[in-house]
Amino acid sequence: MKLAYWPGCVSRGFTPELHGSMELTAKALDIELVTLDRANCCGAGVIAEHNQELADTLNARTFALAQDTGLAMMNICSTCQGAQSECQERLDADSAYRAHINETLSGEGLAYTKDKDGFTNKNFLWLLVEDVGLETLKSKVKRPLEGLRVGPFYGCYVIRPKQRLGYDDHPDRDLYLERVIETLGGEVVEYDGARRCCGFPVITMNRETSLKQAGTHVGDAIDAGADCLVTPCPLCHLNLDMQQPEAAKVVGRDLGLAVLHLPQLVGLALGYSPKELGMPKHIASTVAVDDRVAAMA
Numbered sequence: 001m002k003l004a005y006w007p008g009c010v011s012r013g014f015t016p017e018l019h020g021s022m023e024l025t026a027k028a029l030d031i032e033l034v035t036l037d038r039a040n041c042c043g044a045g046v047i048a049e050h051n052q053e054l055a056d057t058l059n060a061r062t063f064a065l066a067q068d069t070g071l072a073m074m075n076i077c078s079t080c081q082g083a084q085s086e087c088q089e090r091l092d093a094d095s096a097y098r099a100h101i102n103e104t105l106s107g108e109g110l111a112y113t114k115d116k117d118g119f120t121n122k123n124f125l126w127l128l129v130e131d132v133g134l135e136t137l138k139s140k141v142k143r144p145l146e147g148l149r150v151g152p153f154y155g156c157y158v159i160r161p162k163q164r165l166g167y168d169d170h171p172d173r174d175l176y177l178e179r180v181i182e183t184l185g186g187e188v189v190e191y192d193g194a195r196r197c198c199g200f201p202v203i204t205m206n207r208e209t210s211l212k213q214a215g216t217h218v219g220d221a222i223d224a225g226a227d228c229l230v231t232p233c234p235l236c237h238l239n240l241d242m243q244q245p246e247a248a249k250v251v252g253r254d255l256g257l258a259v260l261h262l263p264q265l266v267g268l269a270l271g272y273s274p275k276e277l278g279m280p281k282h283i284a285s286t287v288a289v290d291d292r293v294a295a296m297a
Helices: 016-028 046-050 052-069 078-093 095-108 124-132 134-139 173-183 207-223 234-242 244-251 262-269 287-296
Strands: 002-006 032-035 073-075 121-123 149-152 228-231 258-261
Touching: 002 052, 016 032, 016 258, 016 262, 046 052, 046 078, 052 078, 052 095, 073 078, 073 124, 078 095, 078 121, 078 234, 121 124, 124 134, 124 173, 124 262, 134 173, 149 173, 173 262, 207 228, 207 234, 207 244, 228 234, 228 262, 234 244, 234 258, 258 262, 258 287
Parallel strands: 002 032, 002 073, 073 121, 149 228, 228 258
Antiparallel strands: none
């Protein structure tokens, strides 16, 4: 399988371990990634609040770069998925608007085309289940994650609004994390925050509320017996992992729960070491997960 790969901004800035672990995991899954190095930020919804046309132009540019490869596109950020799905919906619905956006892109020799079969841009989580397939994934597992209790954390942008995110064709997308965890041999931990907002979008406006959301979700997962969380969203990872020490102060309790990127969890089951997957770079210690993985060897 060969894909046009959009790593997003965060995975090559704040969370380089995500980009690195995705490259390793792709290799083990026989996925060839054609990285869209010239692609730009999706805007994460923030740019669209001030200038929707600019946000749509930026995303149309990324789509055009992907289309030039002749490949389907994959991203590793659910926030990118949400912002780009919203943009694609607008571009596909209005040919005059699409032509206007393409006029701006013409200086680079780029144009986004509404494909009769639909331009495909999928988060790694979706691609893992729908294209790689859980049976294939299971066949490649070298180190089943037996005894590892994993709490799923989806992030907002791959579960709502469903009408924009392909749920008509794939109604179980809000169950995919659980299915992947089970396929890898782990135990799914149910807790209240799995499908709630991590709080990241409001951190610059109301820091205490944001940290309270993050701390509450982490605390709920700990109380449910989780050894770690896993998320397909690096922005959720920033709030749940990087901000975890501050979140602990806001909620008034000890936390210290490892938060893994989805490619890291998959990579562990495929045989890579925590160090190879960049887990020592996390803020919240992953030692408890490391120890369990060592015991599985």
